[in-house]
Amino acid sequence: MSDVGLVLIQARYAILATLRTPRALLFGALFPIIFLLLFNSLFTQGGDQTTTVAGHTIDVHAYFTAGLIAYALALSCFTTPLMTLVAARERGQLKRQRGMPPPAWTFVAAQVLRSVAFALAVGGVMIAIGIIFYGVDLPAQTVPGFIIALALGTATLSALGIAATALAKNEDSAQPIGAFTVVMLSFVSGIFIALDTLPNFLQEVGRLFPLYHLAQGLQSTVAMNPSGIGLSGGDAAALVIWGLGGIWIATRRFKWEPQGRATE
Amino acid sequence: MAHVWMKQDAAIQVTGLHKSYGEHEAVRGIDFEVGKGEVFGFLGPNGAGKTTTIEILEGYRERTSGQVSVLGIDPAHPNRRWRTRIGLVLQECELNPLLTVAETMHLYASFFPKARSVDETLDLVGLGDRHRVRVGSLSGGQQRRLDVGVGIIGNPELLFLDEPTTGFDPSARRSAWNMIDGLKELGTTIVLTTHYMEEAQHLADRVMIMREGEIVAEGAPETLGDQLGRETMIRFRTDNGVADRAAAAIDRQAMVSGNQATIASTDAQRDLYRLLEWAEGEGITLPDLEVRRPSLEDVFLEVTSGTQENGR
Numbered sequence: 001m002s003d004v005g006l007v008l009i010q011a012r013y014a015i016l017a018t019l020r021t022p023r024a025l026l027f028g029a030l031f032p033i034i035f036l037l038l039f040n041s042l043f044t045q046g047g048d049q050t051t052t053v054a055g056h057t058i059d060v061h062a063y064f065t066a067g068l069i070a071y072a073l074a075l076s077c078f079t080t081p082l083m084t085l086v087a088a089r090e091r092g093q094l095k096r097q098r099g100m101p102p103p104a105w106t107f108v109a110a111q112v113l114r115s116v117a118f119a120l121a122v123g124g125v126m127i128a129i130g131i132i133f134y135g136v137d138l139p140a141q142t143v144p145g146f147i148i149a150l151a152l153g154t155a156t157l158s159a160l161g162i163a164a165t166a167l168a169k170n171e172d173s174a175q176p177i178g179a180f181t182v183v184m185l186s187f188v189s190g191i192f193i194a195l196d197t198l199p200n201f202l203q204e205v206g207r208l209f210p211l212y213h214l215a216q217g218l219q220s221t222v223a224m225n226p227s228g229i230g231l232s233g234g235d236a237a238a239l240v241i242w243g244l245g246g247i248w249i250a251t252r253r254f255k256w257e258p259q260g261r262a263t264e
Numbered sequence: 265m266a267h268v269w270m271k272q273d274a275a276i277q278v279t280g281l282h283k284s285y286g287e288h289e290a291v292r293g294i295d296f297e298v299g300k301g302e303v304f305g306f307l308g309p310n311g312a313g314k315t316t317t318i319e320i321l322e323g324y325r326e327r328t329s330g331q332v333s334v335l336g337i338d339p340a341h342p343n344r345r346w347r348t349r350i351g352l353v354l355q356e357c358e359l360n361p362l363l364t365v366a367e368t369m370h371l372y373a374s375f376f377p378k379a380r381s382v383d384e385t386l387d388l389v390g391l392g393d394r395h396r397v398r399v400g401s402l403s404g405g406q407q408r409r410l411d412v413g414v415g416i417i418g419n420p421e422l423l424f425l426d427e428p429t430t431g432f433d434p435s436a437r438r439s440a441w442n443m444i445d446g447l448k449e450l451g452t453t454i455v456l457t458t459h460y461m462e463e464a465q466h467l468a469d470r471v472m473i474m475r476e477g478e479i480v481a482e483g484a485p486e487t488l489g490d491q492l493g494r495e496t497m498i499r500f501r502t503d504n505g506v507a508d509r510a511a512a513a514i515d516r517q518a519m520v521s522g523n524q525a526t527i528a529s530t531d532a533q534r535d536l537y538r539l540l541e542w543a544e545g546e547g548i549t550l551p552d553l554e555v556r557r558p559s560l561e562d563v564f565l566e567v568t569s570g571t572q573e574n575g576r
Contacts, residue, residue: 091358
């Protein structure tokens with residue numbers, strides 16, 4: 001089988017396994033969609049409200065919809081792969097995989113493909129809900145920016161998810177690293193709370209991390225009077241830098257052998 | 265029988281293999297060969313350096329020094345084609361619990377150019393009726409069998425089986441043995457590690473015992489005791505102190521432990537004849553009389569305990 005074929009068949013079974021993981025579906029797909037419905041009904045009462053993102057005025061529905069898509073991408077591309085890979089590593093599955101003919105990169109590529117497939121499915125459903133039910137406007141002018149932000153976001157978060165497996169000794173530590181960081185960052189990245197209502201220093205903290213720039217990049221494409229393709233060069237650059245950092249760590253620190261158990 | 269392997273018949277050749285972890289020398293310069301088509305039993309207590317050696321052969325670990333060739337390739341630089349010729353069943357490996365048995369096999373079959381058919385392989389490991397069952401729902405023994413199935417799906421020339429039957433009940437172990445015998449008949453070279461001496465005795469053409477990083481015994485399981493000059497044991501129950509009289513009658517020493525007497529013999533046929541002749545003449549019965557050649561287990565316990573003079 002060709003290398004591309006090997007990536008596809010491994011991705012197919014990875015997707016199948018994820019579809020059979022209630023936790024992954026609940027956290028990765030259902031939560032963001034429920035949050036989307038909740039936020040858009042709870043926090044946006046009283047007609048037309050707006051906030052600002054990167055100097056542009058944006059309707060709060062569009063703001064929360066785009067922000068929560070960033071949240072969904074983080075869960076699909078960062079949290080789920082982190083937990084799945086650490087679990088597979090600790091049960092010896094990765095070690096065994098390493099002893100088989102396919103090149104290691106085909107396995108990693110299959111994991112990324114799985115993440116991207118889920119991210120696009122969930123992100124697609126969410127933007128559709130936003131457009132149909134909450135009047136979110138994604139003009140043709142910013143569609144390229146929206147797609148580039150999605151692509152950079154999935155790539156960066158996937159690289160970071162794989163890199164973060166090096167921090168987790170076992171499944172028990174993967175869980176908080178995967179879930180907690182995303183929730184915490186969501187509070188300071190303009191996802192759960194509008195950025196302009198946060199104290200300045202928290203905004204500055206959020207700005208250090210990629211989730212902030214992914215959220216802001218997506219929000220910029222659904223602002224009321226976007227400039228250019230919406231996505232700013234600064235947000236794109238921040239995602240690229242974080243992504244390269246993730247790849248740099250992942251290629252050096254990724255472990256195939258179980259770490260939590262003593263070996264002879 | 266002990267085999268002498270020609271160089272070109274060797275599946276594995278190891279010369280002067282050393283492996284150190286910092287100060288600790290896990291493998292201290294060992295030499296051995298495994299012939300093509302041979303079932304090679306690799307034994308030793310935990311910490312003897314077995315797993316380290318096996319993982320060097322499998323390409324998982326780098327050695328400190330020495331020469332190693334596995335199917336003509338240095339496993340420190342494994343290539344893809346070499347990997348297609350090798351099957352691995354690792355000591356601790358669980359497969360993805362969320363996939364079914366058949367899905368697991370199809371996935372791994374796709375990795376190998378000359379893969380066996382999934383149905384045939386599942387029949388071979390006795391999971392022919394479990395195709396649609398999720399791996400996570402299999403019993404421990406069934407998961408291990410699936411693991412072995414994954415190890416042989418690629419139709420390997422050389423198969424590493426690291427403790428393949430740990431946790432099996434006796435009947436599952438028997439069927440695993442039949443399967444391994446079947447693979448051997450197909451010409452597969454097998455490197456087997458096990459904690460069950462009976463298993464090594466049954467399956468292996470040749471065994472090697474390691475202790476503290478060194479090889480302490482090597483040979484065919486049935487002749488290992490002879491090679492080490494070990495005696496046959498004649499045993500019987502001694503109810504009223506006949507042990508010493510019996511031993512004296514045949515010019516040997518008896519060891520008595522509880523009510524069991526053991527006489528070590530270098531010429532079992534002659535000693536047994538004289539013992540029975542004496543007992544017959546004296547009108548004595550020797551209850552529970554048994555004659556035992558040193559088993560692989562006896563040899564193993566002896567060479568790995570470090571008290572080689574024990575029992576002499």
